[in-house]
Amino acid sequence: MSERFKYDPHRESVNAAKVRALEALLIQKGVIGSDSVEAVLDHFETVAGPFNGAKIVARAWVDSAFKQRLLEDTPSAIAELHVAQGMDGAEGEHMAAVANGPGVHNLVICTLCSCYPWPVLGLPPYWYKDPVFRARGVREPRAVLQEFGVPIAAGVEVKVWDSSAQIRWFVIPERPPGSSHLTEAQLAALVTPEAMMGVALVASPPPL
């Protein structure tokens, strides 16, 4: 059993060599092309990523009718915006938004794996994939949020969304105080993936 708790001292270099070996063998054997992995990685640099979610949230902040449509029919509302194509593509075929407000805070989680709305948020960060977050977030979300630096007032309802079927959830965070002078693009720049999953608030911009 004690071996189980040891790591290979060359853990990362072996991992790196193994994945390179695997990719080389798969290219040699015609399973993938030498440009296949780059095609995937390019997609997450240019098409799918949190830059889309940030634009959607900023629009919801400046246009309350759009926000209402986004909550009622998330894919249709997103389709109104000029964000990248593919917003109903892989891992975003069925997305739904929920909104934080004065009396409610939302937290998105996937206790079985790491379901995440790829088109609007890109790939999940390590905190989201961590088994400790996934284990604790559904029972003690306030304690978990406190560890993320987000204290939740006693009167606020916490809603936890466990993604285990087709829906991929994301959160419309609250617009921060002191942001009324910002343009929509400047607002989008404030929005983080963490805020759109519920483990962060959107910080106010520096004072004028």
Add this chain to the structure above:
Amino acid sequence: MKLQHALGGLENLGPVNTDVRVFVEEWEKRIFGIHTVMMAESTHLNGALPAYPVDSLPTTFKTTWTWASLRTGAEAMQPFDYFKYRYYEKWLMGIGQFFVDQGYITAQELSEKTGHFLASPGEALPVGPNPALRAQVVDYLLRGDSGLRARLAAPIFQVGQAVTVADPPAADHTRLPGYLRNKRGRIDAVYPGAFEYFVSTGPDGLEGPMPVYRVVFDAPEIWGASMSEPRTTIYADLFEVYLQPPDLSDGTLS
């Protein structure tokens, strides 16, 4: 019972990891990419809603690889190992083993080639672009693989109805979070249409298209009042086979 099927609610794990990075080592990008290419050329896409040309793709990959494949592997891990290894380390173990098990490569080849790249980490990968596969990868990412299908039957449950979560036999793979088994909730929404999961989960119950519901639970119903935080509501999307009418004898069926 597998720990990975019942992570929700596990206690005494210590603080959460707040690392916001998606990848912590450069190599992790490559295994993520390999996995996604496999999904884009998987034979199961024959039945996808977008008409993908998987049969005619110039690839030697002629096997099904979906999220269910990756998840089933992670759920089969020794539970201490599941916590020990980082997310993409688990992917690398699972995907490497898959290609060996399926006969695409041998364990010896993988081991020798790994040794080779350990000794020569800067050596370039073989060159052999595959434009048709590249196009399929891009198309798959843009158009996805929705599980939405026509309903075979009307949904059994309606919005507002009380339900009890089923407790099906343990299986290799499930989409039922373990902490919800036998708990009482209420139907919050009935999603349009029906959804088909990638595979049958056998005695666990996923098989063919079925309605999916958003079910709402009060935290004390799941954890007990003493172990719950105040004003906490849990929503879970559950396939119909995972739900049952509540016990009729207590008279609370709405």
